[in-house]
Amino acid sequence: MSVKLNIESVRETKWNEYAKRFAFGGVVTVLAGLIADKWGPAMGGLFLAFPAIFPASASLIEKHEREKKERVGANGRLRGRHAAGVEAAGAAMGCIGLIAFSVVAWKILPRFALWETLVLATAVWSITAVGVWFIRQRLL
Amino acid sequence: MIGELLLRFVVGGVVVSVFAMLGGAVKPKSFAGLFGAAPSVALATLTLTVMKKGSSYAAIESRSMVLGALAFFFYAWLVSYLLMRRRVDVLRTTALLLVVWIASALGLWLLFLG
Numbered sequence: 227m228s229v230k231l232n233i234e235s236v237r238e239t240k241w242n243e244y245a246k247r248f249a250f251g252g253v254v255t256v257l258a259g260l261i262a263d264k265w266g267p268a269m270g271g272l273f274l275a276f277p278a279i280f281p282a283s284a285s286l287i288e289k290h291e292r293e294k295k296e297r298v299g300a301n302g303r304l305r306g307r308h309a310a311g312v313e314a315a316g317a318a319m320g321c322i323g324l325i326a327f328s329v330v331a332w333k334i335l336p337r338f339a340l341w342e343t344l345v346l347a348t349a350v351w352s353i354t355a356v357g358v359w360f361i362r363q364r365l366l
Numbered sequence: 367m368i369g370e371l372l373l374r375f376v377v378g379g380v381v382v383s384v385f386a387m388l389g390g391a392v393k394p395k396s397f398a399g400l401f402g403a404a405p406s407v408a409l410a411t412l413t414l415t416v417m418k419k420g421s422s423y424a425a426i427e428s429r430s431m432v433l434g435a436l437a438f439f440f441y442a443w444l445v446s447y448l449l450m451r452r453r454v455d456v457l458r459t460t461a462l463l464l465v466v467w468i469a470s471a472l473g474l475w476l477l478f479l480g
Contacts, residue, residue, distance in 0.1 A: 232393040239390060247386045248379035255378020255410045256371050262415070267423050268479050271430025272471045274408040275438045279382055281460035283402055284445070287395070288456040309395055310456045311449030314442050316399015321439035327405045328435055331412060331428035335421045343421075344409060355400045 227363060235290070243286055247279050254278035275324055280317065284310040319362060323355030370418075378410040403438060433478060437470035 254276055262270025288306035295302025330347040338346075389401025408431060415424040445463055448454050 227394055229397050230393050232391055232398075235393070236387060236391050244383060244387070248383045251382025251386075251406060251410075252375035252379035254382075254407050256374045258407060258411050259371075259374050259414070262427060267415075267419075267426040268430050269475070271427030272434040272437070272475060274405075274411055274427060274431040275434030275471075276407065277402075277438050277441055277464065277467055278407070279386065280402055280442070280445075281457055281464070283386065283389075284449075284460045285457040307449050307454070307456055310460075311446050312395040313399035313402060314446035314449060314460075316396040317402035318399075318439055318442035318446060319396075320400035320403030321435055321442055323400070324403045324405055324408075324435040324438060325432055327408065328428050328431035331408070332425050332432065335412075335416070335425040335428060340413065340416045340421065344412065348405065348409070351405055355403070359397055359400060 238290060239286070246282050250279040250282055275321075275328070277317075280314075284313060287313050316359070319358045320355045322358050323351040323353075326354040327351035374410070374414055377414060378407060381410045382406040403435075403442065430475065430479065433474040434471050436474060437467045440470045441467040 254273065258270055258273040258276070261273055288310040290306075291309040292302035292306035295305050327347045327350060330350045331343055334346065335343050385401050385404035385406040389398045389404070392398050392401075408428075412424050412428065415427060441463055444466055445460055448459055448463075449456060
């Protein structure tokens with residue numbers, strides 16, 4: 227299965243759905259900082275990988291897929307739930323990249339400039355996540 | 367203090383939104399899902415933390431993030447398993463299972479760093 231652009235899906239998303247993700251992202255970033263201030267960086271760091279916007283994203287995917295099916299007169303509940311499940315499987319693969327990102331940041335942050343660390347760690351995240359995805363596609 | 371919180375909120379919101387938009391702009395769904403585990407909160411937080419508290423402090427946060435990401439993996443795998451195999455409500459399941467993330471993250475923290 228090849229990777230394609232899906233601009234239609236971006237157009238389908240309403241402004242309030244983007245606003246919801248913006249708010250969740252902002253709140254978690256604030257919380258991560260407050261937790262680190264109160265209980266120290268070792269505890270606060272856990273929340274850098276908190277799946278805060280995941281429930282909102284998954285329910286949005288389910289809604290879009292369900293509505294698509296219902297527009298052609300079919301029951302879209304099963305399809306919607308399945309689509310959200312497939313996206314969650316993708317997120318699990320992305321998590322392997324997220325682990326790689328945090329190992330790189332942990333090891334090189336004290337020795338390199340911030341921008342160098344973040345560029346390298348993000349590159350490692352994307353290569354690992356996409357690599358795991360392609361390997362899984364080959365195995366299926 | 368309020369100014370700093372507001373800055374965190376805006377930077378975090380913007381970075382998370384950008385990755386969410388990128389995830390929405392690709393298919394298939396399993397590939398788009400990769401962006402659900404993008405390091406969005408980490409990029410925002412580490413940038414602000416290094417500027418305020420230095421890179422050694424941020425490195426300690428990154429070390430703990432390894433465990434948080436492992437907990438995210440358990441969470442996402444369990445969510446996927448339940449949504450594909452059981453007749454469950456998506457929002458309720460994904461929200462309730464955040465307890466699994468909290469329990470796993472704290473358990474791993476106690477095991478390795480506590």
